[in-house]
Amino acid sequence: MRILLVAVGSAGDVHPFVGLGLQLAARGHRVTLLASGYFEKLARQVGFDFVPVFSADEFLALLKNPLAWHRFRGFIECFRGGVLPTIEPTYRAIADRYVPGETVVVASTLGIGARCAQERLGVPLVSVHLSPSVFRSDYQNPVLPGMFLPDWLPGPLKRSQYWLADTLVIEPLLRGPLNEFRRSIGLPPVKGILSQWHNSPQGILGLFPSWFAAPQPDWPAQTVLAGFPLYDERGLNPLEEELLAFLDSGSPPIVFTPGSAMLHGREFFQAAAEACVLLGRRGILLTRFAEQVPRTLPAGVRHFSYAPFSELLPRAAALVHHGGIGTMSQGFAAGLPQLVMPMSFDQPDNAARLRRLGAGASLSRKRFRATTVAAALAELLNSSQVAARCRQLAERLAAERPLETACNLIEGLA
Template identity: 45%
Template sequence: MPRAARFILVPVGSAGDVHPYVGLGRVLRDRGHEVFVLTNAHFKPLIRRSGLHFVEIGTEDDYDRFTRDPDLWHPRRGLLLVPRRGGLEPARAVHDAVARLHRPGATVVAASALAFGARLAHETLGLPLATIHLQPFAFPSLLRPPRPPFLAWTVRLPYPFRRLAYGVTHRLADRLFRVEIDTLRTELGLQPLQTSVLDWLHSPQCVIGLFPDWFAPPQSDWPDGSRLTGFPLFDESPLTPVEPEVVRFLDDGPLPLVFTAGSAMRHAARFFDVSAQICRRLRRRGLFLTGHPEQLPASQPPDVLHASYVPFSLLLPRCALLVHHGGIGTTSQALAAGVPQLVVPRAFDQPDNAERLIRLGVGDALGPRRYTPARGARVIEQLLNDPAMSGRCADVASRIRPGLDETCDLLESLIGTDRKQSRDRLPVRDRTQTGEEAEVRTSKRKKNRE
């Protein structure tokens, strides 16, 4: 059994991004380790209730301003906003907090790729670092690229054109973020970056994907040391009981449709208005989940209930279908519950997750503008009336194995590897390279040397 150590967890984002780290922290705590979670003050109550140490990175007001910004959910502007607000601006605070908590030889950091401060601490302190990717979208690949929230047609381009687009993306990221990262590096006594920003984000020691390989098969051009475990499937069910009003609603009638636009979404008035009209058209009961009730329509059907939060592991097995934004946490919980899904994706990984559900045959997707009462009702009816849907959903649910224990095993394997630093590599499964894969590897090594 590994000796007790101190684990520092650094999520970046909303509840869907923080929950997996809380789940990891609880398992590590139960194994006898000391666990600190560095994140925004908005999540302090959850982390304290989970029995973990909390370190504040950003205030509640910061989180409120961030989630109110309409650019957050813009397909292009959101991809620029989140790395800056969530990665660059708090980078020095994260680095310094990790430095204060660091115990040489007995500390491991597990962090989002956007936690730039954790990546810097890996270099300045030489402590072990695992980069945690919650979704396949975070893994760059030329061989099987994830679907971007815009310019989706680029994934169908021939390989040489995909390679050109890949290079443009890297150069754009360098132009946007490299100067500020190098400024921080200089302040911390580090040399300027010797590789592209997008390559540097991944720990050279360990990269863990929290999803199964059947959801996104590993590619040989993923970062070295990449390992997949499984969906974390942690929600607040051990901490937050279902409200009595919700229990009565679930008990008193047919399985409802459930609608959510995500915990951080504060610009979903149209989504909920359309959803209310869909419930009327289909004469179905509905449950609207949002912590921001000002988004709800003034007049709702009598058989529609609003709740601020219900743990999905307790709710979804008792619903007929889930309509949601496509976040990976919501997606995986619905897969585990075996219910069909209609995704209304906006940004980030959401379109990519939606496409993977379609490939599995367990859901469909409509863009925000195409999500209308008539079209939404028609697609929902098709999903509910598909005679093979329940079988496909049940088959996928049977393949899911929670990945928290395996992930914690990998994190524990990093204890005491400080001196090896970035030269250490976790073993990578053997893979046969095609000619195209070999070219990707050669190009990657050449770019790193440059």
């Protein structure tokens, strides 16, 4: 069977699909990745066919936009600059490769072009949501920027907030360009784009476990939760010799990363380096965009461009990051206490779930300063309760088989 994987977004969106694709390939399927050209090298390294639906230059231009990380405007900037331009290329790529009875499409939340292909061509489609923040409910709701959705709030008041978000932001942003394209391929206009339409009626795959976010009674009936895929490029490149030497030379360091797509993390890294000095701890600053890192780092704090978390984190003391679901899941797998600085998108919700699990804490971007970071880390590192909870979650993750569940759902559509 031919599997077309549509992964619109950054490395945090692409890595889970690569992990899923490798499992599907091991089961005898031919895998093609549709993503930004920025990820072509990765796709080729793991043996996938590749189709760019967004150029590497366009991807980097979006990352350079500081508003892409704004708590409220980030959604608008990313959809306008990184999602809408992919609709037609994604549809065309699927249409060119679809063989009835032999092809299944697996698309991320932002892979809107795949939904159009399903409706126009009859392509079997599984919608994949990497985090629970995209699921709306009258019961337990995610923590979303600009919305007030506590569990005790009556359902009508929750729905009214979503209605306002749809009416004032989401539909005006998406409906025009999407429906213009739909008309060009002979499809009628749609509304309720992110409230209902974007989900495939054939299958929805949540790549997170139920202990992280329990399914709610009003989630779509076709939803299956598989668990965290935990792919991180392990095996493609060995850990740098300098990194191995640093790990061997002293106590376990604290690992800091603001996410693979962050180009505006200078303040984050400055606070991280200063916090390490205040704590008397060693630190590792991770980013492929070195211009964000202070030119002079204190003794015991080093910058490295990349390291697979599954190899690095078992040798770390704690993990400090932006709240991306992929990074957080690797922290769970390593049994580490985590400190999160959520900015936008799913990050505030992930941070809230981390706190509820008792495995970490969070600081707002405004409060992420050396003294507060050091204090929060000291509390986490000195807590026997947090350490025990982190061990429990690591053991739970080790017993799960998320990719088997995911592959079974996908193969069931053939």
